[in-house]
Amino acid sequence: MIRYLLIRVVILLLTLLVVSVIVFGLTRLQGDPRALFLSEYDTLVDKSLWNEWGRKYGLDKPVTVQYLIWLGKVTRGDFGDSFRQQRPVLDVVAEKIPNTLQLGLAAFAFSMVVSVPLGVLSAVRKGTVWDYAGRSLALLGQGLPPFWLGLVLILVFAVKLGWLPTSQKGGPDHFILPVITLGTLSLAGNLRLVRSSMLEILDSEFVKLARAKGVSRVTVVWKHAFRNALIAPLTHAGLLLVGLLTGSVVTETVFAWPGIGRLAVTSVTQNDYPVVSGVILIFTVLYVAAALVMDLLYAIIDPRIRLRGDS
Amino acid sequence: MEITIDRNPTVRPRDSYQTRAWRFVRRWPVVPAFLLAVLLITGLLAPVIAPKDPNESNLRARNASPIWYPDGSATHLLGADHLGRDVVSRVIYGARFSLLFASLVISISTVIGVPYGMVSGYFGGWLDEGMMRVVDVIFALPLILLGLALVVVFGQRLDVLIGLLAMFSWPGTARQVRAGTLSLKTKDYVLAARISGASTSRILFRHILPGVVSTVLVLTTLSVGGLILTEAILSFLGAGVPPSIPAWGLMVADGRNYLTTAWWASFFPGLAIVLTVTGFNFLGDWLRDFFDPRLRQRA
Numbered sequence: 001m002i003r004y005l006l007i008r009v010v011i012l013l014l015t016l017l018v019v020s021v022i023v024f025g026l027t028r029l030q031g032d033p034r035a036l037f038l039s040e041y042d043t044l045v046d047k048s049l050w051n052e053w054g055r056k057y058g059l060d061k062p063v064t065v066q067y068l069i070w071l072g073k074v075t076r077g078d079f080g081d082s083f084r085q086q087r088p089v090l091d092v093v094a095e096k097i098p099n100t101l102q103l104g105l106a107a108f109a110f111s112m113v114v115s116v117p118l119g120v121l122s123a124v125r126k127g128t129v130w131d132y133a134g135r136s137l138a139l140l141g142q143g144l145p146p147f148w149l150g151l152v153l154i155l156v157f158a159v160k161l162g163w164l165p166t167s168q169k170g171g172p173d174h175f176i177l178p179v180i181t182l183g184t185l186s187l188a189g190n191l192r193l194v195r196s197s198m199l200e201i202l203d204s205e206f207v208k209l210a211r212a213k214g215v216s217r218v219t220v221v222w223k224h225a226f227r228n229a230l231i232a233p234l235t236h237a238g239l240l241l242v243g244l245l246t247g248s249v250v251t252e253t254v255f256a257w258p259g260i261g262r263l264a265v266t267s268v269t270q271n272d273y274p275v276v277s278g279v280i281l282i283f284t285v286l287y288v289a290a291a292l293v294m295d296l297l298y299a300i301i302d303p304r305i306r307l308r309g310d311s
Numbered sequence: 312m313e314i315t316i317d318r319n320p321t322v323r324p325r326d327s328y329q330t331r332a333w334r335f336v337r338r339w340p341v342v343p344a345f346l347l348a349v350l351l352i353t354g355l356l357a358p359v360i361a362p363k364d365p366n367e368s369n370l371r372a373r374n375a376s377p378i379w380y381p382d383g384s385a386t387h388l389l390g391a392d393h394l395g396r397d398v399v400s401r402v403i404y405g406a407r408f409s410l411l412f413a414s415l416v417i418s419i420s421t422v423i424g425v426p427y428g429m430v431s432g433y434f435g436g437w438l439d440e441g442m443m444r445v446v447d448v449i450f451a452l453p454l455i456l457l458g459l460a461l462v463v464v465f466g467q468r469l470d471v472l473i474g475l476l477a478m479f480s481w482p483g484t485a486r487q488v489r490a491g492t493l494s495l496k497t498k499d500y501v502l503a504a505r506i507s508g509a510s511t512s513r514i515l516f517r518h519i520l521p522g523v524v525s526t527v528l529v530l531t532t533l534s535v536g537g538l539i540l541t542e543a544i545l546s547f548l549g550a551g552v553p554p555s556i557p558a559w560g561l562m563v564a565d566g567r568n569y570l571t572t573a574w575w576a577s578f579f580p581g582l583a584i585v586l587t588v589t590g591f592n593f594l595g596d597w598l599r600d601f602f603d604p605r606l607r608q609r610a
Contacts, residue, residue, distance in 0.1 A: 007444075010444075011447045011451070014444070015447075019452060019453070022452075026460055140589060142589075143584075143587075143589030145563070151578075151581070159571055245453065250544055253547075265459065265549070268549065268550060273464075280453060280460055288451070
């Protein structure tokens, strides 16, 4: 298990490193930042200001050194200042994080509450109406573009029927449409996983033995099968997180939700690269931390991983 | 000993037409095949089928209603968008773009992913370990956010978008091909080829490759849906294809601000995405069961 976790930690650190190199590399692909702010006279003829800025911001050093300095700042939470808002990126992003987390957790809860029972039901009552309902929902949910689903929900429930607000944050009713929009994709994926792993477990020898012994159906399904069937969906919770992460960018854009996803999109249109890179780095750290927790949980839940010691 | 022959064996009555039709529909992927055939034909024949130029704007037809509205007309079957561009024609050209886009990305990811997976699985050891860690790292990168960063630097460019999606889709192929190679390389016929002195490249291409073709086919079909969806999401966010290209994601984004007056401009391109993606996912599932009947029980 130690070896397994070590490998995972190394991969996740590598991921962070790769993301940081890409983000830094993209800033330098835009050219020397001095060229954006200084006039052609300063850039080409009288180089005194150019060189002064170079010393001041460390731009006269080799790119690798610049990268390491930048990395040092970033690990201490200094992502630079937003071009647009003229204040530290960390402050700009930090004030949006709670909104994204609220929406994400609500969507996670929604997709779990629907997908787990329906997945189990679909597997246990295979071939019945429940099964068809579950499978259709899974198939359709995976093909629905979240941005379009959001717009159709707004069109029907906010514009035509007028039951729910169209956008922005507010009371509990403001959560309903964004949560459905964000949760549907992960709901569908999870539903499929719960169903297929439940079917697999129900077909296994120990479940047959339990049935043969005369254990009641309810006990077999919930005690023997269900607990084991949860392992596969749990391992994919990392993927589910990625889904919610990418989904939040779209959902927040559609519903004008004041979260980090929308911040990233508006910063793109405003060419506010420090904010975009800050959001990417913070998202990646969040994702990596969550993935690590999932790996740990997985190792704790499944003794086969704990004992085998290798992925 | 006397043998009695039943001269009137009970013949099972022929099933009714409905029963046979239902059985056919359940056995073969009729619905997705039909959807994808429509997609393919409209995509290939877009210039012939589309009633209008997808980028031709007509300010007098701004937000024109579809034909079934009292004020609608046959000139714009599904209405027109806020620039007076014909929605039907744009959706049809969108099919052409989606197909072209998906096939380009998939060609690149197959060309990289298949050899990568075969080499990783066949040689094993530290090489395999290292190669698979690279794949793990790519899987953990935030695709949509990197797309947003790229668009700040490069602007909306098709080549950047194709490169980005190819970079994120080949690791999936590589992983599946590696798994297939791992199980094939210990098969007797591969060992026999090795003993008889076949070169490594011959073993890989003549003996292993044909065995992983079905895996690649299933994976490719399943990934088309995801690719089209991701491209549409990026385009919707303004980080995808350039505005001059009739892409479904862009159309939904364009029509978004006119939802109350011209819902059709956003709705129909989105519906096209749903049908296409669902069609490919359905077909992919079916192909997987077809090639691996053991899974049919579950999937």
